[in-house]
Amino acid sequence: MLTAFDFVDLMGTFAFALSGATAGVKEDFDFFGVFALTTVTAVGGGVIRDICISDLPPAGLTSIPCLLAIVAALVCVSFFQRVILSFEKATLFFDALGLGFFAAFGANKTWQYSHNVELSILLGCVSASGGGCLRDLLTGKPPGIFSQDIYASAAAAGAALELCGSAGLVPQSVSAWVAVATCTLIRLISLKYKIGLPSIKHNGL
Template sequence: MFYLTIDILGTIAFAISGVLVAMEKKLDIFGVFIIAFVTAIGGGTLRDILIGDFPVVWMRDYTYILVVLGAVLFAVLFVNQLKYFRKTLFLFDTIGIGLFTMVGVEKGLAADILPIMCIALGTITACFGGVIRDILCNEIPVIFRKEVYATACILGASSYFLFRQLPINIEYAYIGAILVTILTRLVAVKFKIALPNIYKR
C-alpha cells in the first residue's frame, strides 16, 4: 500500500507538470491530456519494457489513467490558482522525480537485479517522462541541460541503499531517499550548482 501510494503521488505530480507545460504551449484539451499522460507514465513504461514486465503497468491497471485524467481536470480548473507557471512546474517536477526515483528502485529490487541497475531504473523512471514531454513540446529536455536533475535521482537512489544498512524501518529509508532527491535538486537550483559544460565558448 505504501509503495502504491508513492507511485500514485508521483503520477499526479508529473501529470500536473505535463499540464502546465502543455498549457504554456497553448495546446488544446486533447494535447494537454496527451502531454500529461506521457509525462506521468513515459518513464515507467520504459522501465517496464527494460525489465520485461509486460503488459506495462498502466495497461494492467486503469487507476493510472483515471489518476492522470483527474490531475488534468484539477490543473485545468484551478489553473488561475497555480500561478507562476515556471515555479509551479519546477515544484511538481521536483516532487515527481523524488517519488518516481524510488518507484523505479523498488521495481528493480522486485525484479531481483543488481543495486546499480536499480539506481539506473530509478533514474529512468524519474527522468524519461519529462524527456518525452519536453521533446513533444519542442524543448531541450532538462536532463540534457546543465541543471542537476538526473544527478539528484542518482544520489537519492544511492542513498536508499545506504539507509537500508541502518537499523531503521524500511519505509523511513524509502522516505529519506525521496527527500534526498528532492532536496538535492532544490539546493542545486537555489545555489545555482550545475554540472560543468564540456564545450568552450
C-alpha cells in the same frame, strides 16, 4: 489495499501529471494535446523501466489508479489553473516532486525484479527522468537531463538511498521517504541557487 510503494507511485504519477498538464497549458495545447502530454509525462519513465525489466504490459498503461491520477491532475489544472500556474516555475516544482517519488519507486521495483544495485539505480533514474525528457521533447525544448542542471544525479541519489531500504540495511518505511525528500530537495536547491554540473567547454573547433 494500497501498499506504501503503491502510494509513492501514485504520488509520483500525480506530480508528474501536473507537470505535464501545466506545460501543455503554457504551450496553449488543445485538450487532447494537454491530455497526451500529461499522460506521457506521468507514465513515460515507468513504461520504459517496465519494458527493461520485462514487466509486461507496463503498469502505467494498464493501471486504473494511474489513469485516475492523470485525470485528477487534468481536473486540478482545468479548475484551479490560476492557483497552480501562479506558483513560480510551477512545472519545475511538480517535476522535482515527481522526480523524488519516481526515483524511489523505480529503484525499489527494479530491485524486486533483479536484485542488481547498478540496474536498480539506473532504472530508478530512468523512471524519474524519462517522462520529463519526453515532455521536453514534445514541447520543443532540450531535455533537462542533458543540461548542466542537477537532474539525473539527484534521481541517482534518491534511488541509492531507497536501495538501502530495499536491501534491508535500514527500515524501508524510512528509506522511501528519505529518498523522496532528498532527491526533491537536491533538485529544488540546485534550481534556486543555480548549482549545476560542469560542462565540457566548447573550443570553437
